[in-house]
Every structure is written in C-alpha cells, then in structure tokens.
Amino acid sequence: MKKFPDADFLLYTEPAKRLFHDYAKNLPIIDYHCHLSPQQIAENHQFENLTEIWLKGDHYKWRAMRMNGVQESFITGNKSDWEKFLKWAETVPYTQRNPLYHWTHLELQRYFHIEKMLDGDSAKEIYEHCNQLLQTREYRVQGLLNKMNVEIICTTDDPADSLEYHRQIRLQNMSPCVFPTFRPDRALAIGDSSAFQCYLERLGGSANISISTYKHFVDALKNRHDYFHNSGCKLSDHGLEQFYETEWTESEIKNIFEKVNEGKSPNSEEREKFQSALLYQLAEWNHEKNWVQQYHLGALRNNNSRMLAGLGPDTGWDSIGDFRQAKALSAFLNSLDKNNRLARTILYNNNPADNEMMATMIGNFNDGSVSGKIQWGSAWWFLDQKEGMTRQLNALSNMGLISRFVGMITDSRSFLSYPRHEYFRRILCGLFGEEMERGELPQDLSWTGKLIRDICYFNALHYFDWNGK
Secondary structure, eight states: OOOSSOTTTTOOSHHHHHHIIIIITTOOEEEOSOOOOHHHHHTTOOOSSHHHHHTTTOHHHHHHHHHTTOOGGGTTSSSOHHHHHHHHHHHGGGGTTSHHHHHHHHHHHHHHOOOSOOSTTTHHHHHHHHHHHHTSGGGSHHHHHHHTTEEEEEOOBOTTOOOHHHHHHHHHTOSSEEEOEEOOHHHHOOSSHHHHHHHHHHHHHHHTOOOOSHHHHHHHHHHHHHHHHHTTOOEEEEEESOOOOOOOOHHHHHHHHHHHHTTOOOOHHHHHHHHHHHHHHHHHHHHHTTOEEEEEEOEEOOOOHHHHHHHOSSSSOOEEOOOOOHHHHHHHHHHHHTTTOOOEEEEEESSGGGHHHHHHHGGGSOOSSSTTSEEEOOOOGGGOSHHHHHHHHHHHHHHSOGGGOOOOOOOOSOTTOTHHHHHHHHHHHHHHHHHHHTTSSOSOHHHHHHHHHIIIIIHHHHHTTOTTO
C-alpha cells in the first residue's frame, strides 16, 4: 500500500511540489496564537502516555468520538487511558474527509515515525510504541517543540496570571522563545455577577489594588497591561461573539460596574455598553505600547447547558454563530482610527459567511504605515481545514494582498498540533502551484517562492517585530 500521507500529499502539480519542498517545508514555525501551557513548557513536562498528550483537552477529537457513538466515560470520564485511546483509534477510520484524519496521520508520522494507519487493529502496537518514546528526554515538551522547528510561541494568558512560568522559561534561555498574550475575556464577562465578583478579587490581588469602583478596576487592568508589557508581551487577544453599535458615557459605565459589583445582573444593553467601553480603553493601551491586537469573532459557545454544567467550558459544545458583524466592527475600528489610536490588528471570523466581508474590511483601515497593518487572520477553529483554508486564502487573494498575509496559527492546546502548519503550507503551495501550471501565474519559482516563504514565516517575523526576539 502506498504511504499515506506521502511526500507530495496535497501537492498535485510540479510547481506545487517545488514550492513546498524547496521553499516552505523547512522554514521555522511562528505560532503567534495558541493555548499551550506555559507551565508544561517551563517544566519540560513528560507525558505519561499517548492519551495524555493527544486526547486530554482536545475537544476536536472529543466531538468526533461523540458523533461516532462513544460514551462520555471513554472521552472525559473515568475509563483508563488505554480504553480511551482504543475508542479514539476505532473512531479514526470514520473520520475520513474530516481534517482529523489528515492531522492524525501527519502527527503520527512527524513525531513518532509511524506510517501505519490508526484503527482498532493497530491501536495497541501504536500506543505502546509511542508510549516508549514519550518516556525519553527527546519526547518531553521542549524536545517536541524543537523537533517541529518551532521558533516562537505566544500563549494565551489572563491579566491576573502571574506569568511565573514565562519568567522561568526566559531564565532557561531556551528555544523556542515563548511570549505571553494579554487575553482579558473574563474582565468583560459581567453577565454572571457572582463569577465577575470572584474575578475582581483575583485581578485586584494580582495588581495589589482593592477593587470597589470602576476606576479601581481600570487601574488594576492597566497595572496588569503594563506588567505583561514588561514581561515581553506584544499581543492582546479577545474572544467575542461580536462588536456592538452602542454609545455609552463614562457615568453609565461606572453605574453598570457598581450594579454588577453589588451582585445584580446587568441587562443586555448594559452588557453591550460595558464591553464597548472597555474594549476601546484596552485598544488605546495596545496602541500606546505598539502591540498587535487580535479579535476572534463569531463562535457560539456552550450550547449544551446540561454538559456545560457537568464538564465546564471548552469541552466541545461550541459551534459557528450567525452574528451580524460588519457595521459594528467597522464602527469600532473607525472610532480608533479617526483618533489615531488604531494598533496593528488581526481579525478572525468563525462563520465562513463573513469571509468576503473580512477580506474587504481590512482594506478600509490599512493606512500605509506598515505592510498589512490590518490583517484577516488564518482560517480559525471550525474553518482550519482544507476547504476552509482554501476559501480564506482565495478571498484574501481576490480582495487583498495574500503576499502580505502573516500566515498560520495552531490555536491549539496540544503539543502534537504543529503539523497543522505543514498542512497549511501544503495547501498554500498547492494553490499557487496549480495556477502556475495553468499559466495563470508566471513560471517564476524564485519570486513565487519568496512570496511563499514570506507568508509561511517572514511576514509574521517582521509584522510582530521579532527580528531580534
């Protein structure tokens, strides 16, 4: 049987093969948005087995297993690690045409040199082989990152985080470089007043500020924003359903904060005003510090209240939302731009219906101060598969400059996810190569190869100003 995936996987023309193998394949990886654990990186964590590193916390796989009729006890429940892995292995053959099928076999090849297909019959052999490797030093966290040529990682961190593990990483002077990202979602989440009050205590403790007023709250956030900056942070990030076209006054925001801090529930208009005011304030700080700000828009989270109550968030009960995005997003960006407060910005959409809107929206606020100042981010979450990536790349090409795109992210919690960058690079080279083959692009491998290298690595290196790390 022919090896799968083979060396020319997703590369259907000679130009595509040349672009990938000669220009893209061996470039370092910049992963400027992920959810990897800084603690596991700092401590060079050793995983006990393949289930821990591959299945724990991976709600992509969990959703597939549930769809395949696997009981929850084999997913997040009390079954043994081997029993959970076996259920995943039995599910894999049923994931054909889902990106999990490609990712699974790329990961087995790239990390563990396994060329067998994973299924119920091969599960035991593969599990034992991988577990043996995971007990060696080369397969601890830092070795896995080096194996994939990862150069820069940006984790996702709450403003109240101490960043102690980032300090440990810096002291180790290790490769890759690891930077925090300021992600203040909980500071915006006033819908649950009890949870928000608990968060205020944590935030205030980290900033050494007793928070009883809105001013105290803003001062504490600013304290942490400054702290992150002094700790090497160059990015902020927000996970939002949408922006809102909501006018507000400072006195209204103070009153809303007092209401929530007293344990009362805000109405929807109050939530919208509070989010709008705080996002604007945070964006001003991002501009002052010359950070890049990221906005992930459009996920409808925690749809299954019964399972949310039992398992908590980020366990696989989210979907694409159909929120209206364009008008309010434009108003937000314009409010910053007209006051010369718009930082470099990356926008991500979860709904493919927003693709062309996003591709054109970024052109409204690119002002020539830097190449690709406003970016449309890589296909995200439910869209980071072959068709989703292809549609994003085509829309960006048609309505913007794909040549200035800052490329792929993993957005992952798994240390085995880095072949997703290879997946993206193969799809990218395939698109350019096919058009070269058809005569729609010139047969100039040198120039097109440069563009490929820029998209895969150099654009991000320059955009985030990491040339000197």
